[in-house]
Amino acid sequence: QVQLVESGGGVVQPGGSLKVSCAASGFSFSAYGMHWVRQAPGKGLEWVAFIRLDGGIAFYADSVKGRFTISRDNSKNTMYLQMNSLKAEDTAVYYCAKDFLRSYNIFDVWGQGTMVTVSS
Amino acid sequence: QSVLTQPPSVSETPGQRVTISCSGGSSNIGSNTVNWYQQVPGATPKLLIYSNNHRPSGVPDRFSGSKSGTSASLAISGLQSEDEADYYCGTWDDSLNAALFGGGTKLTVL
Numbered sequence: 001q002v003q004l005v006e007s008g009g010g011v012v013q014p015g016g017s018l019k020v021s022c023a024a025s026g027f028s029f030s031a032y033g034m035h036w037v038r039q040a041p042g043k044g045l046e047w048v049a050f051i052r053l054d055g056g057i058a059f060y061a062d063s064v065k066g067r068f069t070i071s072r073d074n075s076k077n078t079m080y081l082q083m084n085s086l087k088a089e090d091t092a093v094y095y096c097a098k099d100f101l102r103s104y105n106i107f108d109v110w111g112q113g114t115m116v117t118v119s120s
Numbered sequence: 121q122s123v124l125t126q127p128p129s130v131s132e133t134p135g136q137r138v139t140i141s142c143s144g145g146s147s148n149i150g151s152n153t154v155n156w157y158q159q160v161p162g163a164t165p166k167l168l169i170y171s172n173n174h175r176p177s178g179v180p181d182r183f184s185g186s187k188s189g190t191s192a193s194l195a196i197s198g199l200q201s202e203d204e205a206d207y208y209c210g211t212w213d214d215s216l217n218a219a220l221f222g223g224g225t226k227l228t229v230l
Binding site: 035037045047050103110 | 122152153155157159164165166167170171176206208210211212216217218219220221222223224
C-alpha cells in the first residue's frame with residue numbers, strides 16, 4: 001500500500017540544524033513531485049517546500065527560504081529536508097506529502113509526521 | 121494571517137447542511153483550482169476535494185466543493201458526528217510561487 005514514513009525529528013537549539021527524511025513505498029516514487037508541510041502545535045497547516053519528480057525544480061515558502069533545502073534520492077525512494085538556522089517558530093510536526101496530478105499543490109497521500117522542537 | 125481566509129469555526133446539528141467559505145485573491149483562487157482537506161483531531165490531514173469539485177475515491181458524496189471568482193466553498197450535507205474536524209482550503213499562488221492553505225475552520229456537530 002502507498003505509504004510515507006518520516007523520521008529524523010527531535011529537539012534542536014535555536015540556530016542549529018536538523019535533517020528529516022521521508023521514505024516512500026507502494027508507488028513509483030520517481031514519477032511524483034513531493035512536498036513538506038508543517039503544523040505548529042495547536043495551529044493550522046503551513047506548506048513548506050516542493051520538489052519536482054526529478055529534483056530539477058524546488059519551491060519554498062518565504063518563511064523558510066534560504067534556510068531550508070529540499071532534496072530527494074530516487075534510487076532510495078527518499079526525500080529530505082535540511083533545516084538550518086532553526087528558530088523557535090520552526091517548532092512543528094513536519095509531514096511529507098505526495099503531489100497529485102502534477103499539480104504542485106494537491107496532497108493526496110500524507111505521512112504520519114515527525115516532530116521538530118527548537119528550544120534551548 | 122493567512123492569504124486564504126476561512127471562518128475560524130462553524131457549527132450545525134446532525135443531518136443538516138453546512139458550508140465553509142475560503143476567500144482569496146486574483147493570484148491564487150482567482151487563477152488556480154481549490155482543494156479541501158479534512159483533519160480529524162489527532163489524525164493526519166486527508167484530501168477531501170480536489171480541483172474545485174472532484175472527490176477522491178472513498179470520499180462520500182455528502183461532501184462537495186465549488187468555486188466562483190476569488191472564493192470557494194465546501195458543503196457538507198447530512199452532517200454526521202464523525203464529520204467533526206478541522207477543514208482547510210488550499211491552492212497555488214502564482215505571485216508567491218507557493219502553495220497556500222487557509223487558516224482552517226473547526227466544524228462542530230452539535
